[in-house]
Amino acid sequence: MNPKETARKILPLLGGKENIQSAAHCATRLRLVLKDDDKANKAELENIDEVKGVFLSSGQFQIILGTGMVNKVYQALSEEADFSTDTDSSDHSEAIKKKMNPVARVAKSLSNIFVPIIPAIVASGLLMGLLGMMRAFQWVEPESAWFVFLDMFSSAAFIILPILIGFSAAKEFGGNAFLGAVIGGIMTHPALLNPWVLGNQDPSYIEFLGFDVALIGYQGTVLPVLLTVYVMSKFERGLRKFVPNSIDLLVTPFLTVIFTGFLAMLVIGPLGTLLGDGISNGLQFLYDKAGFIAGILFGGLYSTIVLTGVHHSFHAIEAGLLAKFGVNFLLPIWSMANVAQGGAGLAVFFKTKNKKLKGIALPSAISSFLGITEPVIFGVNLRLRRPFIGAAIGGALGGAYVVFTNVVANAYGLTGIPMIAIVAPEGMANLVNYLIGFAIAVVGAFAATLILGFKEE
Incomplete structure (x- = not known):
């Protein structure tokens, strides 16, 4: 394969360089956001010997070239079409979303939030497996340092899951990622009872503005922090439109954390927990009954x-x-x-x-x-x-x-x-x-x- 020659064949069949709005590539495919998808000649592209497939999905016109070749053709195409290969991935992501319907846009945003967390979840899963084998085969005593440490390591990702989600969600929603992590930290604060160890223990309550608020945390939950950080990002971005630049660093984070923190504890957290439990219990019911x-x-x-x-x-x-x-x-x-x-x-x-x-x-x-x-x-x-x-x-x-x-x-x-x-x-x-x-x-x-x-x- 000659990457430059392949790029020269591909470009006019995409409708020319003026039809390319944004471009990126993965391990096997060119991922292009075109201004007008109808200008691309899918049939002729598929007839190019080097092209293994062409399809339109998730707002992107995608051309399968194969591992090792796609990056070379991408580089050659960037030179032919005069676009930068240093384009911010967030810009490409935004270009994709604009071409999606609302449902697909929400799905894509959720994917962008949870995919970066996969390594932490997989690592914890493997550690839990190792811990289970140690327990089943009695390789070490449950009181041993090995067992205690691995138990800590395996559960950590789920205990701080709201912090991980808060950081990732704030980046996706356009808020400050570290403020998102702070909101996740508030919802898993040690002063709140960890629901993982709740058992038969009743949480304590505190009266606030006439309401009895349960001091229970959100360790291991998903929807409460997701919804809270979405509201936080909207509030933060709205504030920045009115707060003068000279005091933005002081005022915006301060007001954002106070407003969102109270909202999380009083409203969004409890409602998000009910909604999340409803979805999980509904799926469990379907799984158990429908078999x-x-x-x-x-x-x-x-x-x-x-x-x-x-x-x-x-x-x-x-x-x-x-x-x-x-x-x-x-x-x-x-x-x-x-x-x-x-x-x-x-x-x-x-x-x-x-x-x-x-x-x-x-x-x-x-x-x-x-x-x-x-x-x-x-x-x-x-x-x-x-x-x-x-x-x-x-x-x-x-x-x-x-x-x-x-x-x-x-x-x-x-x-x-x-x-x-x-x-x-x-x-x-x-x-x-x-x-x-x-x-x-x-x-x-x-x-x-x-x-x-x-x-x-």
Whole structure:
């Protein structure tokens, strides 16, 4: 591949450099925000030998080029189109949001908040697994320093989760990230009773303006701090329009923390807790009562939801489940849908006679087994249509099995093979059933795609 020559082929088919509003790239794809998507010639772009797929999703016109090449073509395209490769990622994100509908915009914002927190959640999940193994196999005494320290390390991320969310949410909502962290700190202050250790203990109350306020914290919660920081960011930005620059540093943070702090303790915190508990309990009820039928529906429909971009909001729901129940029973279902896309992609690889399609299908299928599904969905299965349906069938079968066997994870953010790391800590039976579900989803999608067939043209 000649990156410069590829960039020269791509640029006019995008409608020219004047049609590119913003550009970025990920590990495999060019991500472009175009002023007019209709000016891009999708069919001609797909005919370029170096291009493995083209699709429009989440406000971005995306071109699949593959690992290692996408950054070179991006650099060449930036030179051809005269745009800077040093563009602030927040500017690109804002350009994306302007092209989304309101629902997709909310979903994208939630994704931007929770994705950066994934490493902390995954680390805590793995530490909890290690702690569980130490307890189960009696490697050390429960009173030993090893056990005490690892217990502290594993629970820390969930105890300070409101601080992490506060920091990340304030950045996304346009507020001061450190003030967002302060609000999270207020809601997890040591003076407030930690609900994780509440047990049968009743919280103390304090009278304020005629109201009895429970002195209970929000450790491990999601919605209360999310809603509070949203209000904080709006209040802070509104204040800055009226406060003179000479006293802004003193007045704005002072008033923001006081106003938002009281609002969190008196109104938003309690209401957010009720709302979060309602969502979590509702999902738990559906999971318990609908059983494997819920797995069929969620596993079969998840990839279709991915097409809308709404799946970006699921991290917030999963974080709420972890905070409420200590496990995530939704992620194994999502994982079945993702690996099923890989199973359908493998069927396309074995069945097609088209060399270019073979070259796309195999690596993109492997990518889906590692948790990255966009290449196989948009580059292969959705283009051919019936393989996408075959993947939905495999996802439904795998989803039904993992729900029937109560497979859970202790974190969020990982699917496919990497998800083994956050499934294994919940026990050997949990791991074995996850792997069986994985096989059912892949084989089911593979068989369904072969039976349904597809028309390559």
